[in-house]
Amino acid sequence: MGRARAAACAALVAGALAGCVAIPTGGPVTAGGDGEVREQDGVVVLAQGPQSDADPTGIVEGFLFAADTEVTGEFDVTRQFLAAGERTEWDPGAETIVVSATKVEQTGEAQVTVSLSVTAKVDRDGRYLEAPAEAVETLRYELVQDARGDWRISHAPDVVVVNSRRFLQQFRATSLYFLTPDSQMLVPEVRWFRNRNVPTAAVRALLAGPSPWLQDAVTTALPPGTELKPEAVSFERGGVAEMTLEPALAVQDADRGLLLAQLDASLRPLGVTTLNVRAGAGGALLKGAPDTLSVPDPGDLEILVGGQTWELVDGVPGAVEGVRTVDGAQPGSPARSADGRVRVALADPTTLVAVPSGDAEQRTLLTGSALAAPSVDRYGWVWTARASAPGRLDAVRLEGTAVEVTADWLTGRWVRAVRVSRDGTRAAIVSSGPDGVTLDVAGVVRDEGGVPLTIGPGVRAGAPLTPTASVVWVDDVTLGVLSGGDAGPTPYLVPVSGSSTPLPAVADAIELAVERGTRTLYVVTAAGDLLRYEGGTWVAVPGVTGVLEVTGAAFPG
Structure with a gap:
């Protein structure tokens, strides 16, 4: 040797x-x-x-x-x-x-x-x-x-x-949970820690706060300066975790329900079943159950067929009651809020409209060349972007209020796709510029009323890919995108913090739609077919493919 x-x-x-x-x-x-x-x-x-x-x-x-x-x-x-x-x-x-x-x-x-x-x-x-x-x-x-x-x-x-x-x-991927500014939902940020006393690493990172790209979009119930003393989480058999947080007075005065909700959500996936938190050495345990914070059920998939909105209920297509046909040369790219009060679509590639429903007529919300497919956030803002206005995104409301949302890193870039996360704190953005087409995730900074003000620093996701103009949130920490390839457009699962995974290619895929998880992932083709990801492959949706010509599909968001 x-x-x-x-x-x-x-x-x-x-x-x-x-x-x-x-x-x-x-x-x-x-x-x-x-x-x-x-x-x-x-x-x-x-x-x-x-x-x-x-x-x-x-x-x-x-x-x-x-x-x-x-x-x-x-x-x-x-x-x-x-x-x-x-x-x-x-x-x-x-x-x-x-x-x-x-x-x-x-x-x-x-x-x-x-x-x-x-x-x-x-x-x-x-x-x-x-x-x-x-x-x-x-x-x-x-x-x-x-x-x-x-x-x-x-x-x-x-x-x-x-x-x-x-x-x-x-290493182990670990989600740290922070709070939306209105304290209504938990927001995960994935970190990777060595597989040794991961609960301690997670709590330390949670106390240090979110990453710079996310910090202005979220908040935390853990008081500034809180420390883990002693500097480890005691983790015993049976899933019992114990920790002491200092300074005691600040921890006692914090919102206990929210503080425990963050710790519980961050530690439970690591095997913690019982969480004991003390405020100060020898202090009493923080009593009370963690607040329950979650994203509402988004509902059924909706598709656009000849300008008419259909929904799939238990896999069976049917027209949505009370929603009328979109009038336009090329209706497509539908989007809606979780409660169905906000429904929009592109009447053609240059015109964003409110879908007519009930007593409300169709209204033009925004015009511009090559509009990005719209995304509706939980505050009722409709997001898109115009090729004629590079370096920014546009957010509008049904009553006509409009704001321009900018970011330094978007200067000189054309936004081709945008999708706001279900919690409203992050935006996945596909943009093109001198360095090509990229996928970035950035925090959404809002005022106290939920009005979007700006986009924070972007963090690159799916760096090996060349994404097209379609992006969705598969879950709270994973994106779905289409990327060009020799076999045609290939759907990828792209973690915000992790390695991208390809799914089987679809020759003429143009759009993705997802509720939550790969079992609810759909693709629309240029021919108007609707396919669902099932058993490791793409299968035609019965009663739609070959019967209806789909021009767009979307779950809320």
């Missing part, structure tokens, strides 16, 4: 199994080894420390492998590859780079360069950003020889490199 391979040798613990494994375990290694042993499912991989005769490449290769297979979060074995002074300076918590392939090569007498095929990055606070397609990054490691002549790393970048598959074994 060569010196470089010896540095990456690992004990594979699964019964009596043992052997050596080179990095990466998935993808080619073009330097530092001449073979590869693949892990078996369920095998625990334990890295060894540096070998005395390892050359610079072998030391860096062993360092990367030790960090990649870390399970405790202490990185004790990994630090053995570092020179004495660097062992305390290296900060493995600063950033995690998720990779699909790694190339290690010596580029100087005491320098090793590592080339990475990057799929994502996770920062110190657990924020996950998916990388663009074919993203690459280079890391450089400097080495020295110690008094015994053994090579050690004198400078290592403050990152941990993790194989894509192993990342999912070591």
Whole structure:
């Protein structure tokens, strides 16, 4: 076994199994080894420390492998590859780079360069950003020889490199729950934490508050400056979690129902069944049940057929009572509020109208070239955008009030699609600009009456994709988009914080609609067909496809 391979040798613990494994375990290694042993499912991989005769490449290769297979979060074995002074300076918590392939090569007498095929990055606070397609990054490691002549790393970048598959074994996606400004709903933000005392990591992050892109759109019942003392959540068998929050007086004066609702929603998916929160050391438990905060049932799917609004009730199509036909050259892109009081559509690509219903006649709400499909938020505002007015979105109400909603990052960009989340705090925006077509999610900043004022900083989602002009919220933390491809438009599930997942392509798909979850996901084709995602494939909706020519479909939102 060569010196470089010896540095990456690992004990594979699964019964009596043992052997050596080179990095990466998935993808080619073009330097530092001449073979590869693949892990078996369920095998625990334990890295060894540096070998005395390892050359610079072998030391860096062993360092990367030790960090990649870390399970405790202490990185004790990994630090053995570092020179004495660097062992305390290296900060493995600063950033995690998720990779699909790694190339290690010596580029100087005491320098090793590592080339990475990057799929994502996770920062110190657990924020996950998916990388663009074919993203690459280079890391450089400097080495020295110690008094015994053994090579050690004198400078290592403050990152941990993790194989894509192993990342999912070591990290856990965790939703932190904040509040809408009116305290009526919970708003999740997903972070990724190492699989060790995740409840403690979640509470600490919850106390620190939402990310910058979301902070102006939500609020929290946890008082400013609240700390976890002692700095850990006690988690016992049976799902009992206990914590103490300081300062006691501020915690006691907080809205207990809302505070407990945030903690309960954030910790219950982690296995917490009983939550005991004390205000101050030795203080009394916060009594009271968490407030119940939820999004109302959105109702049935509605489709537009020749300008007439139909609904699918238990899969059976029928005209919506009291709603009349949209008058226009090309009616499509319907949208409505959850209570059905606000119904809009595009009469043609340049005209947004209120759908005639009851005693109300059809009214034009907005005109402009290439209008984006409308989205209705829970405050009754109708969102769209005009190609003739780049750099902004338009929000209007049925009575005619209109506001322009801007964001610095939208300057010079044309908004092609917009969809506001069910809680009204976030907007998913497809826009095009000098860097191409992107999908971003941003916080919606409103006044006390719910009037949208501005859009906060955008966070990129689905970076490897080229989205088209259709986006929906599949659930509170996942988007559905169409992306171009060789097989035709491909629907993707795109987490706001996570990796995108393709669904089967649909040759002429033009629009998505969803209630909640993939079981309620639909696609409309250019031919007017309506398909539902079922059993891992797209199936025609009985009584619609081949009978009705659908020009648009939507659930509330």
